[in-house]
Amino acid sequence: MDLHAETQSILSFLGALASDQGEGLRVSSPIDGARIGCVLPDDAASAARKAEQAEPAFRAWRSVPPPRRGELVRLFGEVVRAQKEPLGRLVSIETGKILQEGLGEVQEVIDICDFALGLSRQLHGLTIASERPGHRMMETWHPLGPVAVITAFNFPIAVWAWNAALALVCGDSVLWKPSERTPLTALAIQALFERACSGHGEAPAHLNQLVLGGVEPARALLDAPQIRLVSATGSTRMGQAVAAQAARRFQRTILELGGNNAAIVAPSADLDLAQRAILFAAVGTAGQRCTTLRRLIVHRDLFAPLLERLRGLFQRVTVGNPLASDTLVGPLIGASAYDSMQQALARARTDAHWIAGGERVLESEHPQAFYVRPALLAMRAQTDIVLEETFAPILYAMPYDTLEEAIALHNATRYGLSSAIFTNDLREAELFLSASGSDCGIANVNIGTSGAEIGGAFGGEKDTGGGRESGSDAWKAYMRRATNTINHSSQLPLAQGIRFDLA
Numbered sequence: 001m002d003l004h005a006e007t008q009s010i011l012s013f014l015g016a017l018a019s020d021q022g023e024g025l026r027v028s029s030p031i032d033g034a035r036i037g038c039v040l041p042d043d044a045a046s047a048a049r050k051a052e053q054a055e056p057a058f059r060a061w062r063s064v065p066p067p068r069r070g071e072l073v074r075l076f077g078e079v080v081r082a083q084k085e086p087l088g089r090l091v092s093i094e095t096g097k098i099l100q101e102g103l104g105e106v107q108e109v110i111d112i113c114d115f116a117l118g119l120s121r122q123l124h125g126l127t128i129a130s131e132r133p134g135h136r137m138m139e140t141w142h143p144l145g146p147v148a149v150i151t152a153f154n155f156p157i158a159v160w161a162w163n164a165a166l167a168l169v170c171g172d173s174v175l176w177k178p179s180e181r182t183p184l185t186a187l188a189i190q191a192l193f194e195r196a197c198s199g200h201g202e203a204p205a206h207l208n209q210l211v212l213g214g215v216e217p218a219r220a221l222l223d224a225p226q227i228r229l230v231s232a233t234g235s236t237r238m239g240q241a242v243a244a245q246a247a248r249r250f251q252r253t254i255l256e257l258g259g260n261n262a263a264i265v266a267p268s269a270d271l272d273l274a275q276r277a278i279l280f281a282a283v284g285t286a287g288q289r290c291t292t293l294r295r296l297i298v299h300r301d302l303f304a305p306l307l308e309r310l311r312g313l314f315q316r317v318t319v320g321n322p323l324a325s326d327t328l329v330g331p332l333i334g335a336s337a338y339d340s341m342q343q344a345l346a347r348a349r350t351d352a353h354w355i356a357g358g359e360r361v362l363e364s365e366h367p368q369a370f371y372v373r374p375a376l377l378a379m380r381a382q383t384d385i386v387l388e389e390t391f392a393p394i395l396y397a398m399p400y401d402t403l404e405e406a407i408a409l410h411n412a413t414r415y416g417l418s419s420a421i422f423t424n425d426l427r428e429a430e431l432f433l434s435a436s437g438s439d440c441g442i443a444n445v446n447i448g449t450s451g452a453e454i455g456g457a458f459g460g461e462k463d464t465g466g467g468r469e470s471g472s473d474a475w476k477a478y479m480r481r482a483t484n485t486i487n488h489s490s491q492l493p494l495a496q497g498i499r500f501d502l503a
């Protein structure tokens with residue numbers, strides 16, 4: 001079966017009808033570049049209309065008790081669980097990530113639904129000691145309003161789910177603008193969500209709406225007065241535009257932007273473990289995760305032997321059709337990703353001792369697709385190109401002599417998403433995790449930079465945008481906090497001891 005036929009049959013099996021409308025936004029698979037569907041994009045007017053519809057949906061949903069809201073997320077998680085296989089395949093076809101990772105992404109959706117279900121009974125506020133006799137203080141968390149979620153091609157459903165599962169149990173309605181490259185998985189998810197809604201009974205119409213297309217409908221969404229929170233994943237440039245636009249209405253933002261993640265390999269590291277972790281983090285998803293490992297800072301004594309090992313692994317890794325079970329690296333998302341990779345490699349050439357890999361493969365078989373062998377570069381120093389994020393499988397390696405120097409190199413980028421140290425030395429590990437260690441939102445020991453679990457707060461500092469999604473207390477961004485003071489006495493003492501008595 002060709003990819004168009006397979007895509008359409010998965011979509012109709014999942015209940016997403018009319019997913020090839022013949023005109024509008026053309027969707028192609030990075031596997032072979034061929035068309036797999038066509039969807040009608042929203043324009044500014046239809047995006048604004050959907051934002052208006054999100055308001056009554058919010059008003060109805062906010063009065064449904066949180067555990068009942070959790071029940072909807074549970075039902076949705078069940079539907080997704082039952083369709084893990086076809087959904088995972090669809091993710092693979094539309095993004096080019098290998099099937100294992102497509103299935104992993106669906107699992108991430110299921111996991112966050114489980115998390116959000118539990119959370120729906122734990123939207124806890126505080127009680128606070130009052131300075132006044134006969135008074136009590138407390139915090140109450142209330143639903144916030146319609147939430148706009150803008151997601152990127154590389155995690156076409158998981159990142160929406162991190163946001164939507166939380167927003168829904170918090171009592172918000174959701175408007176989802178997926179990447180222009182991955183509207184089909186979004187249509188499939190929307191169909192499954194509608195199915196869960198119809199089994200629930202209290203879910204209002206327009207609780208989660210899709211807004212398809214590019215910059216125009218996204219801008220219109222941000223302009224809509226109904227939107228109270230914008231959660232956006234993508235480039236730092238996009239995040240700056242979103243933040244500036246949102247600031248005009250004081251809309252909250254959760255920004256999950258670029259990363260230039262590094263790992264330090266210290267002298268006591270378990271190299272067998274480290275090399276496996278490094279390989280997955282650097283070449284998994286063809287280097288197209290925001291958590292991808294892009295810089296390796298290796299103790300000088302290990303530099304040559306570790307790089308030799310990695311060079312062998314990079315050479316051996318199977319690049320090809322992401323649906324084949326032995327493939328570890330699928331295609332890049334498209335021509336511009338390939339061009340950026342080649343430009344970065346050309347710029348890095350003069351700064352490198354040597355470069356292995358980086359070349360295009362399978363070009364004659366798939367002239368419209370962009371498969372590359374992951375590139376490993378032994379650098380003379382951490383030069384300008386190393387400090388840039390290139391969304392492709394390029395790993396730059398630099399030697400270091402002291403851990404202080406390694407941490408300085410590590411923190412020298414404008415980004416601050418994910419980081420790791422490989423060491424069996426407790427002092428080194430703790431220093432890396434301390435206030436004077438990694439400056440990232442995620443800091444790991446003896447695992448790679450990618451593949452975070454949903455239970456932790458996900459996001460990073462500096463030009464990564466500062467947002468936190470997914471686990472821990474990230475839910476608080478999707479609610480508004482009210483501080484309540486209750487006087488249960490018959491006196492009226494004022495705070496700060498102020499006296500304000502009529503003579």
Ligand code: UN1
Pocket residue numbers: 108154155159233288289290291449450451452453
């Ligand atoms: C992303 O690349 O935008 O930690 C998200 C990870 C995944 C999520 C990545 N769980 O690599």
